[in-house]
Amino acid sequence: MRMSRILFVPLVALLTWLMAGTPVQAQTLEMNMTIDEVELAVAPDLKYKVFAFNGQVPGPLIHAREGDDLVINVKNNTSLSHTIHWHGFHQTNSWRMDGVPDITQPGIKPGETFTYKFKADRPGTLWYHCHVNVNEHVGIRGMWGPAIIDPANPTDLEKKVNREVLMMFSTWESANAEKYGTGSTPYDVEDYFSVNGRSFPYTQPIRLKTGDVVRVRVFGAGGAIHSMHIHGHDWTVTHKDGLPLASPYMSETVLFGPGERYDLIYNANHKEGRFIFHDHVDKHVTARGKHPGGPITVQEYEGTPMDDWYVWKNKDFDPDFFYTESMKKGYGLFEQPKLRGTKPATQERGHRSNAG
Ligand SMILES: [Cu+2]
Incomplete structure (x- = not known):
């Protein structure tokens, strides 16, 4: 008995030391995104028609750790095609997930869903944005959001x-x-x-x-x-x-x-x-x-x-306008309800006349 106790203490110390250097187990994060047509109040005298990820501009926060696997289902609820480019990710062994229309995939058509699967193969301040008609969709329609990948070894x-x-x-x-x-x-x-x-x-x-x-x-x-x-x-x-x-x-x-x-x-x-x-x-x-x-x-x-x-x-x-609260919530996709736009009243009429 005495002998085993003598061995037990250093063994626990050794295990604790080993665990401290062990990388955190990578996980698979599955997320759902939509692209919606909403009106954004940019300023008191400017309402703007945007394509909004999960109805908001900027899009929801994607927060993961270096090495995590990301599975992101994207449903296009708008009237035009889009893709999502995951800016900064290397797409190691997943180049078809790079989100460039007519180069790595066809555009995601209105009503379609596309699932992106790739690894967070690089840490840092990354982001995502549409890659269809980027001058308009990214330039003036709000199709972008943050993707923060925490490094395994921060300074x-x-x-x-x-x-x-x-x-x-x-x-x-x-x-x-x-x-x-x-x-x-x-x-x-x-x-x-x-x-x-x-x-x-x-x-x-x-x-x-x-x-x-x-x-x-x-x-x-x-x-x-x-x-x-x-x-x-x-x-x-x-x-x-x-x-x-x-x-x-x-x-x-x-x-x-x-x-x-x-x-x-x-x-x-x-x-x-x-x-x-x-x-x-x-x-x-x-x-x-x-x-x-x-x-x-x-x-x-x-x-x-x-x-x-x-x-x-x-x-x-x-308090979450700059994602300060969302960044404390751990890993996954986090929405910021106050960054949402509103459904335009005219859209309902437009859809009805199209159907008729
Ligand atoms: Cu687009």
Whole structure:
């Protein structure tokens, strides 16, 4: 008996040590997505016809771990064909799942369902978007969403992050808001600019606590170049397109174009305050030619006294506008109901006349 107890203690210690180095078991995550025609309130004076993943713009969060298998059923409820490209995934041994029409698959026709099966074979800030008529569907119809793949071996800095902020940037053309199948050519005029599909004042604040370690992930989801500038803070640029930089560097402005992503980590080190965070491409802070509009947000520190003159004094706060709450929920697909559009009243009539 005594001998076995002497052996038992070091054995448990050895097993614990071995387990700590064991990679987490990969899992299969099955998800259901739809593509719907809805109207999105981009700004107080702009309702826009979009193709929306699960009815929302941006689309729902896909969150998985490096090595997980993803099975994603996509049902097309719209009047045009689409595919989904999983941007950043390598599609190792699954090239037919790359989502490019007429290259890897036929377009998913109206009413059809297609199942994508592939491995999260690369970690990082990835995303998904339609690959049919990308100038229109991605450029001005909101067909994009975030896919965050947690790395098996995060850095010490990444482990400190306790608040995630996902920001997807795009532009809009009021002249083409009403009619599917039009717009986003070099001859069209972009006159609204947005983060997560909304132009100020329909954007939301980022609420912070002193001591938070924040990771902002910016995505160039649309066709424009953005230059996001944060007031009052400096961040460390840790990743480009979800890939770790050999030499992370510090800055307070980040320039990115279509398709690009950057991970930016910073400390919320003020006791209180409100610090704006905005696009420094000057015309991007307008809407229909008037200031202020576009991708503007404010970092609001908890406990900061409210002022009567504060522009967002009575803001109806959505804590998940930047996916901050969804990123805490584990792995799978997570919807953000407040990012949904509404079914247009005219669609019902249109369908009836088509049927008749
Ligand atoms: Cu499409």
